[in-house]
Amino acid sequence: MTLIENTPSSLDPTIEDRSMAIRESLRNAIIDRRLAPGTKLSEAEVGALFDVSRTVARAALQMLTFEGLVKTERNRGAFVSNPSPEEARQIFASRRLIEPGIVAAAVDRITSDDIARFREQLVEEERYMNERGPAARRAEIKASGDFHLMLASVAGNAILQRFMDELVARSSLVIALYGRSGVSSCGHSEHFAILDLIERGDAKRAAALMLHHIDHIEADLDLQPKQGVALKDALAIS
Amino acid sequence: MTLIENTPSSLDPTIEDRSMAIRESLRNAIIDRRLAPGTKLSEAEVGALFDVSRTVARAALQMLTFEGLVKTERNRGAFVSNPSPEEARQIFASRRLIEPGIVAAAVDRITSDDIARFREQLVEEERYMNERGPAARRAEIKASGDFHLMLASVAGNAILQRFMDELVARSSLVIALYGRSGVSSCGHSEHFAILDLIERGDAKRAAALMLHHIDHIEADLDLQPKQGVALKDALAIS
DNA sequence: CCCATTCAGATTGCATACAATTTGGACAGG
DNA sequence: CCTGTCCAAATTGTATGCAATCTGAATGGG
Numbered sequence: 001m002t003l004i005e006n007t008p009s010s011l012d013p014t015i016e017d018r019s020m021a022i023r024e025s026l027r028n029a030i031i032d033r034r035l036a037p038g039t040k041l042s043e044a045e046v047g048a049l050f051d052v053s054r055t056v057a058r059a060a061l062q063m064l065t066f067e068g069l070v071k072t073e074r075n076r077g078a079f080v081s082n083p084s085p086e087e088a089r090q091i092f093a094s095r096r097l098i099e100p101g102i103v104a105a106a107v108d109r110i111t112s113d114d115i116a117r118f119r120e121q122l123v124e125e126e127r128y129m130n131e132r133g134p135a136a137r138r139a140e141i142k143a144s145g146d147f148h149l150m151l152a153s154v155a156g157n158a159i160l161q162r163f164m165d166e167l168v169a170r171s172s173l174v175i176a177l178y179g180r181s182g183v184s185s186c187g188h189s190e191h192f193a194i195l196d197l198i199e200r201g202d203a204k205r206a207a208a209l210m211l212h213h214i215d216h217i218e219a220d221l222d223l224q225p226k227q228g229v230a231l232k233d234a235l236a237i238s
Numbered sequence: 239m240t241l242i243e244n245t246p247s248s249l250d251p252t253i254e255d256r257s258m259a260i261r262e263s264l265r266n267a268i269i270d271r272r273l274a275p276g277t278k279l280s281e282a283e284v285g286a287l288f289d290v291s292r293t294v295a296r297a298a299l300q301m302l303t304f305e306g307l308v309k310t311e312r313n314r315g316a317f318v319s320n321p322s323p324e325e326a327r328q329i330f331a332s333r334r335l336i337e338p339g340i341v342a343a344a345v346d347r348i349t350s351d352d353i354a355r356f357r358e359q360l361v362e363e364e365r366y367m368n369e370r371g372p373a374a375r376r377a378e379i380k381a382s383g384d385f386h387l388m389l390a391s392v393a394g395n396a397i398l399q400r401f402m403d404e405l406v407a408r409s410s411l412v413i414a415l416y417g418r419s420g421v422s423s424c425g426h427s428e429h430f431a432i433l434d435l436i437e438r439g440d441a442k443r444a445a446a447l448m449l450h451h452i453d454h455i456e457a458d459l460d461l462q463p464k465q466g467v468a469l470k471d472a473l474a475i476s
Numbered sequence: 477c478c479c480a481t482t483c484a485g486a487t488t489g490c491a492t493a494c495a496a497t498t499t500g501g502a503c504a505g506g
Numbered sequence: 507c508c509t510g511t512c513c514a515a516a517t518t519g520t521a522t523g524c525a526a527t528c529t530g531a532a533t534g535g536g
Contacts, residue, residue, distance in 0.1 A: 053491045087396075163401055312488085
C-alpha cells in the first residue's frame with residue numbers, strides 16, 4: 001500500500017484551505033503594518049495577488065471581517081479596520097479581563113520546556129529592540145504580541161486562545177494608529193518579570209503584573225479621534 | 239424626492255445580508271435544540287430551505303463554523319457541533335473568567351430602564367419554567383441564556399458581548415448534550431439575586447454570585463464522553 | 477462467509493457569468 | 507461658476523457549472 005498522500009507542503013497542518021492561507025497572509029500583513037488601516041482590499045485584487053478566484057478571496061475577507069481586522073460595507077467592499085478610540089478602549093478592557101486569568105492558568109500548566117521557549121522568544125524580542133529600521137520595528141511589535149499569545153497557548157484553553165488571537169491582532173492595529181512611541185520600552189522588561197513570577201508559581205503577583213503591563217501599553221496610546229476617521233464615522237452615523 | 243427605500247421588513251437592522259439572516263435562523267434552531275448536535279447541514283439543503291443559492295448558504299455555514307456552533311470537515315460538509323467534555327470545560331472556564339467582569343461593568347452602567355427590562359425578562363423566564371412540554375423547555379433555555387446576554391449588552395463592551403454571544407450559544411449545546419436535568423431550577427432564582435445585587439450597586443457580591451451561578455450550571459452537567467462522540471473522535475485522531 | 481476493490485452517486489471546492497449597486501464625472505440648466 | 511441629473515465604469519452580490527473528493531454499495535476473489 002503506497003502513500004498516495006504526498007503532503008505537498010505540510011508545515012502548517014491547517015493549510016487545508018486556500019482561503020485559510022490567504023487569511024493568514026493578510027492577517028500577518030495587517031498586524032505587521034504592511035497594510036495600513038483604511039486600505040481597500042478588493043476581492044478581485046486579493047484574488048489576483050494570490051492567484052485564486054474571487055470566491056476564495058471573498059471567503060478569506062469574510063473571516064478577517066469576523067475577527068474584526070477588516071470592515072466590510074455592503075456593496076462597497078472590504079477595508080483594513082480603522083478602530084475608533086472607543087473600540088481601542090474596549091479591546092484593552094477585554095484584555096484586562098482575560099489575560100490575568102490566562103496567566104493564572106499558565107502558572108498551573110507551564111513546563112520547564114515551555115519556560116525555555118519563552119526565554120528564547122524574549123531574547124529574540126530584545127534583539128529586535130536594539131535594531132534600527134522599520135523592519136525591526138515590525139518584528140518587535142510582532143514578537144511582543146507573540147509573548148501574550150504563547151501564554152494563551154500554555155494556558156490550555158482553545159477558546160480563550162482564539163479570543164486572544166483576535167485581541168492581540170486588533171491591539172496591533174490600535175497601536176499602529178494611536179501609539180505614541182511605537183512600542184513602550186518598559187513592555188519588554190515586564191515580559192521578563194511576568195515570566196519570572198510564573199516560573200516561581202506566584203500566580204497572584206504574575207496576574208497583577210500582567211494587569212499593570214496592559215495598563216502600561218494602553219497608557220502609551222493617545223486615544224484622540226483621528227481627523228479622517230472622525231469625519232468618516234460622522235458620515236456613517238448621519 | 240420619493241423614498242425609494244421601502245425598507246421591506248426592517249425589524250432587525252442587520253438583515254442587510256441574506257447570509258446573515260440564515261445564520262441567525264440556524265443559530266436559533268441550534269440553541270433551541272431543534273437541530274440536534276451532529277445533524278448534517280448540507281449546502282444544497284440549507285440553500286433550498288431558505289431559497290438561496292449554495293453560495294449564500296455556504297457563507298452562513300462558514301460564519302457558524304467561526305462561532306463554533308458548526309464544525310465543517312473538508313470535502314465532507316458541515317455538522318452541528320458535538321462539543322466534547324473538554325470543550326465544555328473550556329467554555330465554562332471562559333465564562334468564569336469573563337462574566338464576573340461583565341457584571342462589575344454592568345453595575346456601573348445599568349439604568350433603571352434596564353432594570354425594568356430585566357425584571358420583565360425574568361418574569362417571562364419564570365412563566366416558561368412553570369409550563370410543561372418541550373416547547374416551553376426550549377423557551378426556558380433560551381430565556382435563561384438571554385439573561386446573560388442582556389447583561390453583556392448593558393456592560394457596554396461590544397467585543398465582550400460578541401464573545402458572550404458565542405459562549406452562551408455553545409453552552410446551550412453543551413447543556414443539551416450533557417445536562418442532567420435540562421435546566422437547573424436554582425438558576426432562575428440566582429438570576430433574580432444577581433439582578434438585586436447589581437441594582438444595589440454591590441459589584442463585588444454580584445460578581446461573586448455570578449461565579450457561583452456558573453459553577454452551579456456546570457455542576458449540573460454530567461461530563462462523560464458520549465459513546466458515539468468518543469468513537470468519532472477516536473477515528474479522527476487515529 | 478469474509479474481505480478487498482471498484483465504481484456510481486452525491487457533495488463539496490472552486491471558477492466564472494450575470495445582476496444589482498455604487499461612484500465619479502460629463503453635461504445641461506440656472 | 508455652481509448645482510443637480512444622468513450615465514458609464516467598476517465593484518460587489520448571487521447563481522450556476524464543472525472538477526475533485528468522499529461514501530457506500532455492488533462485485534469478485536480468497
